[in-house]
Amino acid sequence: MSIRLEIISPEAVILSKQVEMAVLPASEGDIAAMEGHAPMIFLLRGGIISLYEGDKVTDSFFVEGGFAEMQETQCTVLANNIRKLSELSAEEGYKRLTELEQSFKEAANGNDVEKQRDLVDEIQCAQLIIDVVDASKHKV
Amino acid sequence: MASLKELRARINSVKSTKKITSAMKMVAAAKLSRAERRSKEAQPYAAAMQRVLVSLKRSLGERPGLPPLLAGTGKQDVHLIIPMSSDRGLAGGFNGNINRATRNLVNRLLGEGKTVKIFPVGFKALVYWRHEAPKLIVGSEITDFRLGDVNIQSADHIASYIESMLANKQFDVCTVVYNHFKNVMTQVPTELQLVPLNLAVTEENDTKQKSFTAPVSGDQADYIFEPEEDVLLQRLLPQNLRTQIFSAMLETNAGEQGARMTAMDSATRNAGKAIDKLSLYYNRTRQANITNELTEVISGANAA
Numbered sequence: 077m078s079i080r081l082e083i084i085s086p087e088a089v090i091l092s093k094q095v096e097m098a099v100l101p102a103s104e105g106d107i108a109a110m111e112g113h114a115p116m117i118f119l120l121r122g123g124i125i126s127l128y129e130g131d132k133v134t135d136s137f138f139v140e141g142g143f144a145e146m147q148e149t150q151c152t153v154l155a156n157n158i159r160k161l162s163e164l165s166a167e168e169g170y171k172r173l174t175e176l177e178q179s180f181k182e183a184a185n186g187n188d189v190e191k192q193r194d195l196v197d198e199i200q201c202a203q204l205i206i207d208v209v210d211a212s213k214h215k216v
Numbered sequence: 217m218a219s220l221k222e223l224r225a226r227i228n229s230v231k232s233t234k235k236i237t238s239a240m241k242m243v244a245a246a247k248l249s250r251a252e253r254r255s256k257e258a259q260p261y262a263a264a265m266q267r268v269l270v271s272l273k274r275s276l277g278e279r280p281g282l283p284p285l286l287a288g289t290g291k292q293d294v295h296l297i298i299p300m301s302s303d304r305g306l307a308g309g310f311n312g313n314i315n316r317a318t319r320n321l322v323n324r325l326l327g328e329g330k331t332v333k334i335f336p337v338g339f340k341a342l343v344y345w346r347h348e349a350p351k352l353i354v355g356s357e358i359t360d361f362r363l364g365d366v367n368i369q370s371a372d373h374i375a376s377y378i379e380s381m382l383a384n385k386q387f388d389v390c391t392v393v394y395n396h397f398k399n400v401m402t403q404v405p406t407e408l409q410l411v412p413l414n415l416a417v418t419e420e421n422d423t424k425q426k427s428f429t430a431p432v433s434g435d436q437a438d439y440i441f442e443p444e445e446d447v448l449l450q451r452l453l454p455q456n457l458r459t460q461i462f463s464a465m466l467e468t469n470a471g472e473q474g475a476r477m478t479a480m481d482s483a484t485r486n487a488g489k490a491i492d493k494l495s496l497y498y499n500r501t502r503q504a505n506i507t508n509e510l511t512e513v514i515s516g517a518n519a520a
Contacts, residue, residue, distance in 0.1 A: 086368050088257040117268055118442040145268050152264050
């Protein structure tokens with residue numbers, strides 16, 4: 077039982093291999109891609125894509141959004157900005173967070189609800205970068 | 217008859233031209249392979265994007281209230297034309313073809329009584345339109361109109377500008393004119409309508425590009441959408457706009473190098489031919505001069 081996982085960025089194919097299972101951060105909750113899954117198209121939120129063999133995570137990527145197309149034997153992830161977890165840095169996360177909070181305040185003053193909603197997503201994404209880096213530090 | 221000295225100078229000048237063109241050819245060849253690879257690498261994304269959009273569109277069907285990026289503004293009056301050229305010349309007919317194709321399109325639209333705005337991408341297109349119709353050019357406040365190093369950020373920059381113009385209802389139809397990279401020798405000027413999204417083209421491309429992606433089981437699966445179709449569509453359309461602009465830019469970039477390589481190759485060959493001809497002429501003149509001198513000496517000696 078395995079599914080072909082393809083992770084594609086606008087500039088290149090990042091990864092293409094058979095995996096037993098991949099957990100993807102969909103916009104409304106995590107989704108596990110496995111063989112035989114119902115065909116599905118969904119948005120991604122900022123989060124971590126984990127590749128599983130058995131119970132073990134063999135590889136994981138940080139994705140900042142995009143979408144994915146699932147078919148019975150294949151899952152295609154179209155990721156806008158994708159990196160290995162090790163390439164993340166906490167400074168970047170903090171810097172982004174401050175900037176985003178600033179523009180969130182501006183949007184709140186301007187009563188721009190739609191913008192606020194978008195910014196909330198981005199803020200969560202920045203926060204997640206910080207959390208991920210923290211967690212990996214503790215492990216070491 | 218040109219003097220020997222003049223001929224020597226000409227030969228040397230053609231020789232150094234040949235050196236330059238052959239060096240440019242090498243450089244273009246090296247850049248071409250990179251540009252071509254990048255263009256190829258970007259294709260799976262575009263193909264998957266199109267597949268998703270087509271199935272979304274199919275599931276949504278025809279209904280009012282579709283976003284303007286997909287359905288347009290409902291009018292056809294103001295056209296935004298984006299001619300895409302390279303920044304530099306010496307690439308044969310590459311930029312000339314684009315400018316001519318754009319010129320024809322613009323003339324046709326103006327003839328039909330439409331309003332035309334031009335947003336050039338690439339310095340050569342800018343120079344042409346600055347000369348032809350400076351009043352039609354828009355977008356000088358956000359860009360210097362250069363193609364530059366093609367990357368997703370510059371495509372994003374252009375796409376954001378198009379989106380803001382669309383939001384302010386500053387155009388109804390947006391078309392890119394770019395050189396489709398057929399192969400190294402041939403680039404075909406192509407019109408690609410971005411807004412409203414032309415799904416007929418999209419579907420055609422979809423079938424064409426299927427080989428790049430894995431086979432779709434049962435052709436079109438009935439997808440579950442999460443979140444629902446409209447929300448997805450709202451998110452995907454801007455992304456699709458960027459992808460299409462990006463791939464047009466990549467093809468322009470690859471095409472430029474291809475065209476330059478071909479142009480410089482024939483220039484090098486022509487220079488070689490010119491050198492041969494000039495050398496032949498030079499040697500003939502030299503021999504004629506010697507013969508002349510000999511005749512003079514001999515006839516002088518005979519007279520004495």
